[in-house]
Amino acid sequence: MGRKFSGFLFNFIAPIYGLFFQLQRQSFGKAVARAEPVLNLARHDSVLDVGCGTGALCSVLREKGLVVTGIDPAVNMLRIARNRPETEGVDFMCGDVLSRLPFGDKTFDFSIASYVAHGMPREDRKRMYREMGRVTRRSVIIHDYNQNRSPPISLVEWLERGDYFRFIRHAETEMRECMADMQTCFSAVQVIPVDKRAHWYVCTPR
Numbered sequence: 001m002g003r004k005f006s007g008f009l010f011n012f013i014a015p016i017y018g019l020f021f022q023l024q025r026q027s028f029g030k031a032v033a034r035a036e037p038v039l040n041l042a043r044h045d046s047v048l049d050v051g052c053g054t055g056a057l058c059s060v061l062r063e064k065g066l067v068v069t070g071i072d073p074a075v076n077m078l079r080i081a082r083n084r085p086e087t088e089g090v091d092f093m094c095g096d097v098l099s100r101l102p103f104g105d106k107t108f109d110f111s112i113a114s115y116v117a118h119g120m121p122r123e124d125r126k127r128m129y130r131e132m133g134r135v136t137r138r139s140v141i142i143h144d145y146n147q148n149r150s151p152p153i154s155l156v157e158w159l160e161r162g163d164y165f166r167f168i169r170h171a172e173t174e175m176r177e178c179m180a181d182m183q184t185c186f187s188a189v190q191v192i193p194v195d196k197r198a199h200w201y202v203c204t205p206r
Contacts, residue, residue: 055081
Protein backbone atom coordinates (compact mmCIF):
# COMPACT_ATOMS: atom_id res chain seq x y z
CA MET A 1 0.00 0.00 0.00
CA GLY A 2 1.52 3.36 -1.01
CA ARG A 3 2.11 5.99 1.65
CA LYS A 4 -0.22 8.53 0.04
CA PHE A 5 -3.06 6.04 -0.27
CA SER A 6 -2.39 4.76 3.24
CA GLY A 7 -2.65 8.28 4.62
CA PHE A 8 -5.90 8.87 2.76
CA LEU A 9 -7.31 5.54 3.95
CA PHE A 10 -6.57 6.07 7.64
CA ASN A 11 -7.93 9.61 7.58
CA PHE A 12 -11.07 8.30 5.86
CA ILE A 13 -11.69 5.43 8.29
CA ALA A 14 -10.79 7.35 11.45
CA PRO A 15 -14.46 7.79 12.59
CA ILE A 16 -15.08 4.06 12.17
CA TYR A 17 -11.82 3.24 13.89
CA GLY A 18 -12.84 5.46 16.79
CA LEU A 19 -15.89 3.29 17.45
CA PHE A 20 -13.59 0.49 18.61
CA PHE A 21 -11.67 2.65 21.11
CA GLN A 22 -12.92 0.85 24.24
CA LEU A 23 -12.39 -2.61 22.75
CA GLN A 24 -8.85 -1.58 21.81
CA ARG A 25 -8.25 -0.26 25.32
CA GLN A 26 -9.29 -3.59 26.78
CA SER A 27 -7.05 -5.53 24.41
CA PHE A 28 -4.06 -3.25 24.99
CA GLY A 29 -4.65 -3.35 28.74
CA LYS A 30 -4.41 -7.14 28.73
CA ALA A 31 -1.28 -7.06 26.56
CA VAL A 32 0.45 -4.56 28.84
CA ALA A 33 -0.49 -6.60 31.91
CA ARG A 34 1.00 -9.76 30.38
CA ALA A 35 4.22 -8.02 29.35
CA GLU A 36 4.70 -5.85 32.43
CA PRO A 37 6.43 -8.48 34.63
CA VAL A 38 9.08 -8.94 31.93
CA LEU A 39 9.38 -5.34 30.78
CA ASN A 40 9.16 -3.83 34.30
CA LEU A 41 7.34 -0.63 33.37
CA ALA A 42 8.03 0.79 36.82
CA ARG A 43 11.60 1.58 35.75
CA HIS A 44 10.40 3.62 32.76
CA ASP A 45 9.23 7.23 32.76
CA SER A 46 8.54 8.18 29.14
CA VAL A 47 7.16 6.41 26.07
CA LEU A 48 6.54 7.23 22.41
CA ASP A 49 3.59 5.50 20.71
CA VAL A 50 4.38 5.38 16.98
CA GLY A 51 1.26 5.17 14.81
CA CYS A 52 -0.92 5.90 17.83
CA GLY A 53 -4.19 6.13 15.90
CA THR A 54 -7.05 7.25 18.14
CA GLY A 55 -4.94 6.91 21.27
CA ALA A 56 -6.24 3.72 22.89
CA LEU A 57 -2.78 2.38 23.75
CA CYS A 58 -1.64 5.85 24.82
CA SER A 59 -4.48 5.97 27.34
CA VAL A 60 -3.48 2.61 28.84
CA LEU A 61 0.15 3.64 29.16
CA ARG A 62 -0.83 7.00 30.68
CA GLU A 63 -2.81 5.14 33.35
CA LYS A 64 0.44 3.37 34.25
CA GLY A 65 1.89 6.74 35.23
CA LEU A 66 4.07 7.18 32.15
CA VAL A 67 4.68 10.43 30.29
CA VAL A 68 3.17 9.52 26.92
CA THR A 69 3.67 11.04 23.47
CA GLY A 70 1.60 9.72 20.57
CA ILE A 71 2.53 10.40 16.97
CA ASP A 72 0.59 9.55 13.81
CA PRO A 73 0.50 10.86 10.21
CA ALA A 74 -3.34 10.77 10.06
CA VAL A 75 -4.71 14.07 11.34
CA ASN A 76 -8.25 12.71 11.64
CA MET A 77 -7.04 9.94 13.94
CA LEU A 78 -5.30 12.53 16.10
CA ARG A 79 -8.39 14.72 16.21
CA ILE A 80 -10.36 11.84 17.71
CA ALA A 81 -7.51 10.95 20.07
CA ARG A 82 -7.30 14.48 21.48
CA ASN A 83 -11.04 14.55 22.17
CA ARG A 84 -11.12 11.35 24.21
CA PRO A 85 -11.30 12.00 27.99
CA GLU A 86 -9.23 8.84 28.56
CA THR A 87 -6.23 10.43 26.81
CA GLU A 88 -6.00 13.51 29.02
CA GLY A 89 -2.35 14.31 29.65
CA VAL A 90 -1.09 12.62 26.47
CA ASP A 91 0.89 14.78 24.04
CA PHE A 92 -0.28 14.04 20.49
CA MET A 93 1.73 15.09 17.44
CA CYS A 94 1.38 14.68 13.69
CA GLY A 95 4.39 12.96 12.16
CA ASP A 96 5.65 10.02 10.13
CA VAL A 97 8.20 7.52 11.46
CA LEU A 98 9.43 6.98 7.89
CA SER A 99 10.67 10.55 7.94
CA ARG A 100 12.93 11.83 10.69
CA LEU A 101 10.91 12.11 13.89
CA PRO A 102 10.97 15.53 15.60
CA PHE A 103 12.86 14.23 18.63
CA GLY A 104 16.50 14.11 19.63
CA ASP A 105 18.51 10.93 20.04
CA LYS A 106 17.54 8.76 23.04
CA THR A 107 14.62 11.00 24.05
CA PHE A 108 12.29 8.25 25.33
CA ASP A 109 12.78 5.36 27.75
CA PHE A 110 10.89 3.13 25.35
CA SER A 111 8.90 3.36 22.14
CA ILE A 112 6.15 1.13 20.82
CA ALA A 113 4.45 0.59 17.46
CA SER A 114 1.26 -1.44 17.57
CA TYR A 115 0.08 -3.28 14.44
CA VAL A 116 2.07 -0.88 12.25
CA ALA A 117 4.98 -3.03 11.04
CA HIS A 118 3.06 -5.78 9.24
CA GLY A 119 1.41 -3.33 6.85
CA MET A 120 4.70 -1.87 5.62
CA PRO A 121 7.07 -3.10 2.92
CA ARG A 122 10.18 -4.69 4.41
CA GLU A 123 12.47 -1.75 3.64
CA ASP A 124 10.05 0.67 5.31
CA ARG A 125 9.96 -1.56 8.38
CA LYS A 126 13.75 -1.36 8.58
CA ARG A 127 13.55 2.42 8.39
CA MET A 128 11.00 2.37 11.21
CA TYR A 129 13.20 0.12 13.37
CA ARG A 130 16.20 2.41 12.86
CA GLU A 131 14.29 5.59 13.61
CA MET A 132 12.59 4.17 16.69
CA GLY A 133 15.99 2.94 17.89
CA ARG A 134 17.45 6.40 17.42
CA VAL A 135 14.94 8.13 19.72
CA THR A 136 14.81 5.34 22.33
CA ARG A 137 17.07 4.64 25.32
CA ARG A 138 15.97 1.22 26.55
CA SER A 139 13.44 -0.77 24.54
CA VAL A 140 11.81 -0.60 21.13
CA ILE A 141 8.61 -2.65 21.22
CA ILE A 142 6.92 -3.92 18.08
CA HIS A 143 3.43 -5.11 19.07
CA ASP A 144 2.24 -7.14 16.13
CA TYR A 145 0.98 -10.44 14.78
CA ASN A 146 2.65 -13.78 15.35
CA GLN A 147 2.37 -16.82 13.08
CA ASN A 148 -0.94 -17.98 14.57
CA ARG A 149 -3.11 -16.91 11.65
CA SER A 150 -6.88 -16.72 11.47
CA PRO A 151 -8.87 -16.82 8.21
CA PRO A 152 -10.58 -13.42 8.75
CA ILE A 153 -7.29 -11.65 9.51
CA SER A 154 -5.57 -13.34 6.59
CA LEU A 155 -8.38 -12.26 4.24
CA VAL A 156 -8.35 -8.64 5.44
CA GLU A 157 -4.56 -8.42 5.21
CA TRP A 158 -4.62 -9.92 1.71
CA LEU A 159 -7.18 -7.31 0.63
CA GLU A 160 -5.09 -4.49 2.15
CA ARG A 161 -2.06 -5.63 0.10
CA GLY A 162 0.33 -5.14 3.03
CA ASP A 163 3.27 -7.37 3.92
CA TYR A 164 1.51 -9.37 6.63
CA PHE A 165 2.38 -12.82 5.30
CA ARG A 166 6.11 -12.15 4.97
CA PHE A 167 6.19 -10.30 8.29
CA ILE A 168 4.66 -13.07 10.39
CA ARG A 169 7.14 -15.61 8.98
CA HIS A 170 10.27 -13.54 9.50
CA ALA A 171 9.50 -10.88 12.15
CA GLU A 172 12.02 -11.89 14.83
CA THR A 173 14.79 -12.69 12.33
CA GLU A 174 14.16 -9.43 10.49
CA MET A 175 14.57 -7.40 13.68
CA ARG A 176 17.69 -9.28 14.73
CA GLU A 177 19.30 -8.76 11.32
CA CYS A 178 18.23 -5.16 10.69
CA MET A 179 21.32 -3.15 9.69
CA ALA A 180 22.08 0.59 9.85
CA ASP A 181 25.46 2.22 9.31
CA MET A 182 27.14 -1.19 9.14
CA GLN A 183 25.76 -2.19 12.55
CA THR A 184 22.72 -4.16 13.60
CA CYS A 185 19.83 -1.92 14.66
CA PHE A 186 19.31 -3.83 17.91
CA SER A 187 21.67 -5.62 20.26
CA ALA A 188 18.99 -8.08 21.41
CA VAL A 189 15.41 -9.12 20.62
CA GLN A 190 13.09 -10.76 23.16
CA VAL A 191 9.68 -12.16 22.24
CA ILE A 192 6.81 -11.90 24.74
CA PRO A 193 3.49 -13.56 23.85
CA VAL A 194 0.74 -11.10 24.79
CA ASP A 195 -2.23 -12.55 22.90
CA LYS A 196 -3.22 -15.65 20.99
CA ARG A 197 -2.26 -13.94 17.73
CA ALA A 198 0.19 -11.27 18.87
CA HIS A 199 3.66 -10.85 20.36
CA TRP A 200 5.63 -8.01 21.82
CA TYR A 201 9.00 -8.04 20.06
CA VAL A 202 11.12 -6.20 22.64
CA CYS A 203 14.26 -4.87 20.95
CA THR A 204 17.27 -3.30 22.69
CA PRO A 205 18.58 -0.34 20.67
CA ARG A 206 22.32 0.21 20.29
